[in-house]
Amino acid sequence: MRLLLIEDDAKTANFVSHGLSEEGHVCDILNNGQDGLFHTLREQYDVVIVDRMVPDLDGLSLVKALRSAGNRTPVLFLTAVGGIDDRVEGLEAGGDDYLVKPFAFAELLARVNALSRRPPAIAERTLLQVADLSMDLIRRRVTRGGKTLDLQPRELALLEVLMRADGRVLTRTMLLDRVWGINFDPGTSVVESHISRLRAKIDKPFRTPLLHTIRNTGYALHAPR
Structure with a gap:
């Protein structure tokens, strides 16, 4: 799979990227939301993993912009913001899954694999x-x-x-x-x-x-x- 990780914490980004690479996946890393939005709209990814609190454009705004543009790439929020209301907000913004830090890599991998197996979403008629x-x-x-x-x-x-x-x-x-x-x-x-x-x-x-x-x-x- 080709994955995009949008994460401004270098330690977390390296940990996740290294683990995904060991599983045979290609993982691009970006540290801000503006670049993340640009690359997701321009490139073809199987899953996007995004922190809610990235600079320039926060994760929620990024996902809302993707969905408004008709982009249906599966999105997994990976964030320390883990209240019930926060999770609901993330999913209602257009996220497909939500994983709270700290996390086990095995669970992250399982969620990414599950998202990649979903059939392509049919764009909603507007x-x-x-x-x-x-x-x-x-x-x-x-x-x-x-x-x-x-x-x-x-x-x-x-x-x-x-x-x-x-x-x-x-x-x-x-x-x-x-x-x-x-x-x-x-x-x-x-x-x-x-x-x-x-x-x-x-x-x-x-x-x-x-x-x-x-x-x-x-x-x-x-x-x-």
Whole structure:
């Protein structure tokens, strides 16, 4: 394997690098986060090992920047910051594993090997598109024909579910569950009223309707067929 170790403590870096080399791995060493980010985006590594407290760019910010750039290289945090909240923060930032110093090299090696065996992550979709209707999932921004549409949070959630269905029909019960988290019929017209408001915003100002009511079945969002 080709590994990158981002660690500013020379003693730790030499210990880890020497151990990995003895196991037959190639281990590059960098002592700051800026260089670590540059090399990870430019080079191909099987696993990146990073200390949270490296200079120039801390480990958390480095991993967040990697994930924002779409880089899915497995990352192992190796750090003395070991509280529960710290571990959660590291994993939520995009880290794949978290090992606290002091550590046993055998455990580090086992975790690195486990990360390298994971199947490649599929990049998450950040843009949904149906005909000329687009939803930017990061900015939560909807446009149609280049025009920005003003949708309320629940309308956004409803539209996202419909767009992710790729033209399949979704029943009223399915929409209640996926948008409102309701797994029973509340006896209200909440779905119908939101569909009506959504249609008024994404269809009525435009020539071609995309949101279709399937009689006695449900709703579907698709381009004209």
